[in-house]
Amino acid sequence: MQNVLVYVQHKGGQTPKVTFEMATKARELADKLGGKAHAVVVGKGSTQLAEQLKAYPLDVIHVNDDADVDTFLLDPVIDYIAGAAKAIGPSLVLVPNTLTGKDVAGRLVARLNAGICADATDFKIEGGRVEAVMPKMGGAAITTCALRSGDYGVVTIRPNAFAAAAGGAGAAVQPIEKPAGGSYAVTIENDVEEGTGELALEEAPVVVAGGRGLGGPDPFDTLLKPLAKELGGTVGASRAAADAGWVPYSLQIGQTGKTVSPNLYIAVGISGAIQHKVGMRSSGTIVAINKDGQAPISEFSDLTVVGDAFAIVPELTKLIAASKS
Amino acid sequence: MKIVVTVKLVPDPNAEKRIDPSTKRLVRTGVETVLNPYDEYALEAALQLKEKAGGDTTVTVFSMAPESLKETLRKALAMGADDAVLLSDAGLEGSDVWATSYAISHALKKVGFDLLIVGGLSDDGSTGATPGALAEYLQTPLVTNVRKAEIADGKLRLERETDTGYQDVVAPMPSVITTALTFGEPRYASLKGIMGAKKKTIAAMSLGDLGLDQPVGQAGSKTELLAANPPAVRGKGQVVEAADGAQGAQAIFDFLKERKLV
């Protein structure tokens, strides 16, 4: 296992930030393993995205604008990646730990007879062997998993865990041939983007999350959104808030929602139940705003301010805005 | 129609967990084993599809777990599954995702299905890779994160969640699907269900039934767990009482400034 292969998830050339984080990490890993850093970009808009990716320290970017990728669910993508992987031999395949990434990773496990380490937040290379570090069981354990060097290995990458840095000599962009004999079983009839224009929760450097203490849907817009905006982040929620219908489930953080690890997590009117904690406890800094100084969230927050969110949040937003001008 | 649902048996997600670094294992004392939450949603989807389809549709739950956990599977039967298959073997112990998927896919080939519903994520393993690996080994199409499903003219019309929105897709039968949590809250087992579950069968399968070409268990696994440690303890931080909004805001602002977060 010397070469590293990055799967670039995108739609029409739009890719999540984790792609650039993976491209950057791939270089470092390939250097340590003594191999090359490759990326596979397929589907509409790939050529254009490859130009953008060239700014990152990859060696080869394999590209095909094949529209089948956008018409059939995942089958063509798997054929391309498996084809590229087989061409370069037992390699380390990096995949984002997103919904699509999990599907890609699982299918490659079987297609390449590969080991998998999921949701990695760190790597070690020991004697040519790749080890991935991953928080498991909602962060209750930090595990280290080693891949066998003679086999293919797949590692899914937690967004926000690695830095993205442009640089390098500029990758060679090469067309990749469509694998022959593909059979595509599932057709996409309708593909809807629900882009709220907001940052994806898992990728945001700052998350301002609201809970039942906010009492209704409006404070998410009037209190939390302006604060999140000032901090360059996005809004999340507890399950109580999602269950009440105040925000969509896509904003829910916790055991049955998303796992986030932003640099800064601000919990507003959230009590800090274990099921919420497991989705956010690996955040860099945690600040809680809660009426109740005894709320469980204070046990694992770096700062808890005991007081009324409705009074504190607008003042905080103003302070931050003022500090910038 | 035969619907099969995979169910993993996991340590209670709601329990506070502790790792013993010397054994690299979870301290199990006081932690109950339950059905993996995502798999309860998968089972709910199967039961709803069975109710809609009627006729001779059946729901079978499948689990790979130690024999000693057999009774935990009854909860799935109490919720409404018709029967269960439990794959247990000492030779499966320590199987990683690859070995697990490889073994389960061979077992499911024997069990047979028209529709296989897999959970999206296990609470203890949390790779989310098993569904994809199963579909691939079974050479069956895969549709994940399904929130609405309809069966018409022998085809599946599915609405699925994506990273950035949703899609409507059409898949043939048989297929493998995973359910999103928005498909519907899992039902509670009724008293009648619980009583009835006692009489339902849990068929046993072992490695000998599978005819595998490659070794599984810890020895056959393609990954090795080197360490499992408790996370760095996140101590209780400062607690500041705010007399009013301005004071509370100032306390946070100063703290963020000190940490260079603003």
Ligand SMILES: Cc1cc2nc3c(=O)[nH]c(=O)nc-3n(C[C@H](O)[C@H](O)[C@H](O)COP(=O)(O)OP(=O)(O)OC[C@H]3O[C@@H](n4cnc5c(N)ncnc54)[C@H](O)[C@@H]3O)c2cc1C
């Ligand atoms: C199987 C299962 C899975 C679950 N999964 C999740 C999950 O993924 N995510 C999740 O979040 N939960 C999950 N839960 C639910 C979890 O147990 C809690 O019920 C939930 O997190 C509580 O949400 P909350 O903190 O917003 O509400 P509460 O616990 O009601 O807390 C509200 C807090 O707001 C404070 N407050 C009230 N008014 C104000 C004010 N004006 N200013 C400041 N503070 C105020 C209160 O002091 C209180 O601490 C799950 C539960 C189960 C059983």
Ligand SMILES: Nc1ncnc2c1ncn2[C@@H]1O[C@H](COP(=O)(O)O)[C@@H](O)[C@H]1O
């Ligand atoms: N040992 C097992 N027995 C039955 N199903 C399993 C097992 N392991 C994983 N699965 C299924 O695969 C899904 C995803 O698991 P994972 O890939 O570990 O996150 C789970 O929700 C289960 O439906």
